[in-house]
Amino acid sequence: MNKQKTYAYIALFIGVLSVSASAVMVKLTTTPPPVTAFYRMFFSVLLMMPFFLLARGSGIKEMTNKDWLYISMAGIFLAFHFILWFESLELTSVASSVVLVTLQPLFAFAGTYLLFGERVTRQAVWSAAIAIIGSLIISWGDLQISGWALAGDLLALTACFMVTAYLLFGQEVRKRHSLILHTTLVYGISAATLLLYCLVFSYSLDPGSGENLMWLLLLAIFPNLLGHSLFNWALKWISTNTISVAILFEPAGAIILAYYVLNEQIMLTQAIGSAVIFAGILIFMAGDMK
Template sequence: MRAKYYLAAIIAFSVWGMFSFVLKPLQGYPSPDILFYRIFLSVTLMLAINLLARRKQLKETKNYLLNLPAKKRQTLILLTVFSSVMLSANWFFFIYVMNHISVKAAAFSYLICPILTTVCAFIILRERLTPLQWFSVLISASACVLLSFNNVADLGFSLLVAGSYALYLVIQKKFQEVDKFVLLSSQLVITALILLPFYFTISGPLPAEPKFYIYIAIIAIGFTIIPMLLNLFALKGITSSTLGILMYLNPIIGFVLAAFYYKEEISATQIVAYSLIGVAIVIFNIGSYLKLRAANK
């Protein structure tokens, strides 16, 4: 029964792991411009779909919110704004770290993120982990320590990127009754409004090449809207900590592509660390299966 939720998460993170296929052709453009146009196009598409094809769901969501007790409604609105701020912060910090600190620090942040997501889910949502699952988290943390030996100075910046996304992901569990498409639309609208002032201050000249807009459209639809909706759907059936661990599929696929497709230099330490992460994913999900089987007895 839960297989569809696992599948949604696996597809989402696998797609993000292949992000390099659409980012590499745009490497001549400033990173902030890619971010701005990605978000603005995503918002435009989602608003158009809502207004043209999902008016019923908009009305149902409006009625749902109006029928909630005032305190709960206010809490949901505040959480929507806060999660949008976390999403904006994540994307902004990622661009800043990539442009001004190092690409390695930006990539490393998404190795720390699953661990922080699991810890945040434990503290905020009271999601309980089995000893086997905690063991897998320990293995993941050990792999991250291995990879951080030569990049200790960048660790703080990586934590900023990872922490903001971990909080965003965990908060989504609070929106179980809200239409996921409407929720994501609202979050992206707020994110776009937050980023708008930065667009007018740091964006470059308006891109003229059609290639730029073709790839931005692919990124907006295939690498933003669809995987984020899949993430929200997955959270309906699996825990935030499980989703967090599955997030490792993203950097693992990126690592494999770097090694075998882009022919980048890979160290023995990296091979060991990523192998440990792969083992941790398997152990964590064995723990999830055993926990679920015990609960169904």
């Protein structure tokens, strides 16, 4: 494994730790899910803008029509990923929502094969199948609680598809353009999409109290800039498949934080399902890092 790929794996590890706090921060905000998503992306763009201006929009003139199409699709999919995922957190537990929303290999394997011709090994297929079984165990446990919890699970799975599509479209552009350009444009398009959504459905953009504003800003700093931005940087050297599987480690951190910060209890089905999913991840990573 070359030096750049090693650095990419280190960035991936830091990114996963950063995004683990996302669900708990969302639970601590008081704004509606679409408004929370908008401020997360809006603050991210504001924080990225000085770097974008210092780089003088480096590479933006080299953007092709295909690049603009892909970057726009990535931004739109990211926006709806956040809307659906934040809505799911209103209906189900942090543990179930985060585990299901990070079940990305399900969609990533098919997407990278269809769009980029990346082959999927038998080991990868088996590891994904194991992870799927884990998600079904979690969903079955939530079905026993209430139909609303199951609805939250379904929203989380749809959000999972959306974030995988965001990574797939972003992968193609990221390999040809700088991280600053790629990230600023994707976050900007995502913020604009979320603003339009809030205006169309008449959501108030009032961020609320100062404490709430702090959580919204922290959502931009940690999960986005130290999470998704590092994933985007790593896309130049490692596949969407690898990133989507690594992100499955996120639930461990989120579940622990939810237990201590939100006093959310961990159900037996959630613990068993999470353990099964992590087993699938380890099998995949063992094959990918050879």
